[in-house]
Amino acid sequence: MAEPREVKFRLSRRRSSVPRARALLHSALGEWGAGSEAAETGELILSELVTNAMRVRVPHDRLVGVRIAWLTDDGLLRLEVSDAGEGKPEVRAPCEDETGGRGLLLVEALAHRWGFEQRACGIGKTVWAELKAPYLAPERDGTEIAAVAVRPGQCVRVRDAWQVVRSVGTERSASDCARQTVVLGLEDGSALRMDATEPLTVRDADVSSPQRGGEETSG
Template sequence: MPEDLPLSPTPAERTCWLPRRRDSPRAARWALHDFLLPHPSGELLVFTGELLVTELVTNAVQHCRAPRDRLIFVRFRLSPDDTLRIEVHDADSEKPSPRPASTSAESGRGLLLVQELATQWGCCPREGGIGKFVWCHISPEKAAA
């Protein structure tokens, strides 16, 4: 007879909705920080994870071509091999792409950071056809490097 296992004290997934405001990247960082700290591998992932979630949410806040009242959906998932998946969903269907930034530019490097620091990243259409989500994976080995 199978036993009911107790729920894990450290859930493997967390989601949140954020407004499209300038303070939302900070809120996403705090949410990720709170999610990762109880996990044994959390300390290895938190610095890179906070940097990349900041970049992805900032892109959604600044570049989304949708009504201002549309929210940003963020999902964090930690797989059994301790790979962190970050997803940032918005209501704009246009896929982002890294672009060259001049050395004097004050912005434009976010996706280049994602490209360099994540083990994988990409962009997919959202279910239902409205918008997209940008995702990235961070492994403890890559984050610690």
């Protein structure tokens, strides 16, 4: 069984987090080679789930967690949004003059299936939605993705040269706990620090070519 391709991140409870979630989803799906239909539908669903999570009352202004996963064996794109609030998400039938309350109606209409579950660790719940996305296009050379989506073994373009990513870690700002910095350990021993949402150009490493720094020469 293939491991799902996934991206996880956390969002502060502010209006700008909704477009940020869409941008990160768009970046991940671009890397995975998803079609435009899956991307557009996924962005609509994720926007509604994140918006709903932002409205939930939670203790101490807790962050909202997001997980994006491509379940390649099942041909499904799974979107999960976690919050620390109580309650059960329910589809409403708002009156015509109401301006809100239609988020889950949209999710129900667009998703293959959706639901919610209590979080195994900690308080709150996770609302999830899945949509059919069975096909992966071949990964392209030089795809631009968000730094948070980079994974070990890929090559990244740094100062007009390609370098293999040996490790991926994250750091949080002491002054802004919602700000996440991605730390990439590169093959030359240096570390590249970037905001999680900043774009990087990546490609898969060429496994057929010799490893740099490990070549032998004959005299």
